[in-house]
Amino acid sequence: MSYVIPIGLFALLGLVSGVLLTAASKYFAVKTDERLEAVKEALPQVNCGSCGYSGCADYAAAVVAGAPCNLCNPGGAGTAARLAEIMGVEDEGAQAHRAFVKCAGDCSKAQHKYVFGGISSCAACNKYYNGSKGCTSGCLGYGDCVRVCPQDAISVKDRIAKVDIRKCIGCGLCVRECPNDLIVLRPINQRFEVACASTDPGRKTRTLCTSGCIGCGLCARNCPGGAITVKENHAVIDGELCLGCGLCIQKCPTGAIIEV
Numbered sequence: 001m002s003y004v005i006p007i008g009l010f011a012l013l014g015l016v017s018g019v020l021l022t023a024a025s026k027y028f029a030v031k032t033d034e035r036l037e038a039v040k041e042a043l044p045q046v047n048c049g050s051c052g053y054s055g056c057a058d059y060a061a062a063v064v065a066g067a068p069c070n071l072c073n074p075g076g077a078g079t080a081a082r083l084a085e086i087m088g089v090e091d092e093g094a095q096a097h098r099a100f101v102k103c104a105g106d107c108s109k110a111q112h113k114y115v116f117g118g119i120s121s122c123a124a125c126n127k128y129y130n131g132s133k134g135c136t137s138g139c140l141g142y143g144d145c146v147r148v149c150p151q152d153a154i155s156v157k158d159r160i161a162k163v164d165i166r167k168c169i170g171c172g173l174c175v176r177e178c179p180n181d182l183i184v185l186r187p188i189n190q191r192f193e194v195a196c197a198s199t200d201p202g203r204k205t206r207t208l209c210t211s212g213c214i215g216c217g218l219c220a221r222n223c224p225g226g227a228i229t230v231k232e233n234h235a236v237i238d239g240e241l242c243l244g245c246g247l248c249i250q251k252c253p254t255g256a257i258i259e260v
Helices: 004-027 034-042 056-064 076-087 122-126 144-148 173-177 202-208 218-222 247-251
Strands: 097-101 154-157 160-163 183-187 192-194 228-231 234-237 257-259
Touching (some): 034 056, 056 076, 144 154, 144 173, 173 183, 192 234, 218 247, 247 257
Antiparallel strands (some): 154 160, 228 234
16 A cells, blocks of 8 residues: 555646646747638748748738738739738739740850850859850750749740740749849730840840840830830830830840740
8 A cells, every 4th residue: 555645646746737737838828810820821832932031931920910912923813812801901902923034045046155064054054154155144044943943834945944924823933043033023914025134235245146135225215105214235124114015026126025
């Protein structure tokens, strides 16, 4: 019978500890906003960072804290509406964005300085004399963007990356991967874009790529909506002012402006 008392004491200590732990967990519990889980579930969980936050979980917390509900590019208008409903705020809508590669200098148009025989990577090639192309702003075509695209929306043809806007969800992973910052996210309803990123003087651009923007300004002077400006030897189109007339394509002497 000598072991009965110790066993009883241990049992009593266990019971008291359990009660104290339960009370402590309730007393020190951190209250969470019930909307947080709902917001997380409404997001596509791509964790692309195109919203400006490190991932969907961080964006969900920011939304609950008051961030706009329409920053998720992959989710688009549907996700924006769902988040607005959860948060009890007005749905401001979301304009879908898609990736665009600002280069049309394929093998037949752009000069090359050397033949790169290293790792098949744009980042690797770019470390040697700013890439193998004469134009240091051009697409190197080794497919770093292709490898990070979760939708198989990018392919490389004639050493130029091309985006299939039917597959692209606008996550922006390719934007961060391109070592030359050639890929941008643009509104899906913007029909015209300058397929060149060079800021070299026109004379130099002409010698390096026959499809490059030479900053001549013909497109800007003939744009009826005033949507085009020339900055740093390069034409820039404001999609909000563009009337969609296509006159810029007709006037561009090098074919640098294309319809997407």
